[in-house]
Amino acid sequence: xxxxxxxxxTLSVQEGDSAxxxxxxxxxxxxxxxxxxxxxGKGPQLIIDIRSNVGEKKDQRIAVTLNKTAKHFSxxxxxxxxxxSAVYFCAAKMGSARQLTFGSGTQLTVLP
Amino acid sequence: DAGVTQSPTHLIKTRGQHxxxxxxxxxxxxxxxxxxxxxxxxxxxxxxxxxxxxxGRGNFPDRFSARQFPNYSSELNVNALLxxxxxxxxxxxxxxGQNYGYTFGSGTRLTVV
Numbered sequence: 001x002x003x004x005x006x007x008x009x010t011l012s013v014q015e016g017d018s019a020x021x022x023x024x025x026x027x028x029x030x031x032x033x034x035x036x037x038x039x040x041g042k043g044p045q046l047i048i049d050i051r052s053n054v055g056e057k058k059d060q061r062i063a064v065t066l067n068k069t070a071k072h073f074s075x076x077x078x079x080x081x082x083x084x085s086a087v088y089f090c091a092a093k094m095g096s097a098r099q100l101t102f103g104s105g106t107q108l109t110v111l112p
Numbered sequence: 113d114a115g116v117t118q119s120p121t122h123l124i125k126t127r128g129q130h131x132x133x134x135x136x137x138x139x140x141x142x143x144x145x146x147x148x149x150x151x152x153x154x155x156x157x158x159x160x161x162x163x164x165x166x167x168g169r170g171n172f173p174d175r176f177s178a179r180q181f182p183n184y185s186s187e188l189n190v191n192a193l194l195x196x197x198x199x200x201x202x203x204x205x206x207x208x209g210q211n212y213g214y215t216f217g218s219g220t221r222l223t224v225v
Contacts, residue, residue, distance in 0.1 A: 004154075006154075032212050034212075034214070036216070041218070042218050042219075043116075043202050043216035043217050043218045043219050044155065044202070044216045045216070046213070046214070046215065046216075049212065051212070089154050089155075091154075093212070097168075098145070098157075098160040098167050098168025099145065099157035099160065099168055099170060100155075100157065100214060101157070102154030102155050102156075103154055104152075104153055104154050105152075105153070105154055
């Protein structure tokens with residue numbers, strides 16, 4: 001089955017700096033890659049996603065890039081703000097699969 | 113519009129007991145998935161139900177079961193609870209079985225003592 005590795009496990013940045021979180025996946029058949037933000041006591045919230053026919057997608061301060069050849073994808077957050085502090089999860093899904101396979105999460109802390 | 117709603121929010125059970133967790137999907141969503149999230153880890157897939165039928169099952173023992181009702185709400189049942197079942201149980205809904213837009217609820221925090 002699919003295996004998703006995520007790093008770093010923790011990341012601290014100064015407010016206004018950029019943050020980058022990276023994930024690798026094992027199954028070349030995976031074609032959907034969402035990113036979720038999870039705040040304390042809440043469920044994961046979808047912040048951006050990308051499909052395998054696209055190399056990059058941007059939504060305001062958030063962007064995701066996908067390298068299908070290397071089987072890795074990354075989340076980029078620019079101009080970070082304290083409210084960006086949370087745990088971020090990457091995930092992957094094959095088109096025929098019923099489930100998302102999640103990475104182990106990155107605790108992002110934005111220091112004021 | 114209401115999002116995915118789960119009940120109860122917190123639950124404490126004793127080893128060996130049985131538990132039922134409930135989920136109501138977003139209106140119009142016909143697929144419900146269940147995930148287990150152990151502290152410090154990413155969610156792990158348990159089940160997916162679509163149109164009241166089980167469409168996928170993760171690597172969980174038979175103590176875990178689920179069902180989906182005609183109104184698309186769902187229940188997750190866990191029998192013979194173990195300490196290791198302590199986790200956040202998340203429900204996610206989507207329009208269809210292989211749809212890409214999964215929306216998660218806030219989860220049920222289960223503690224087994």
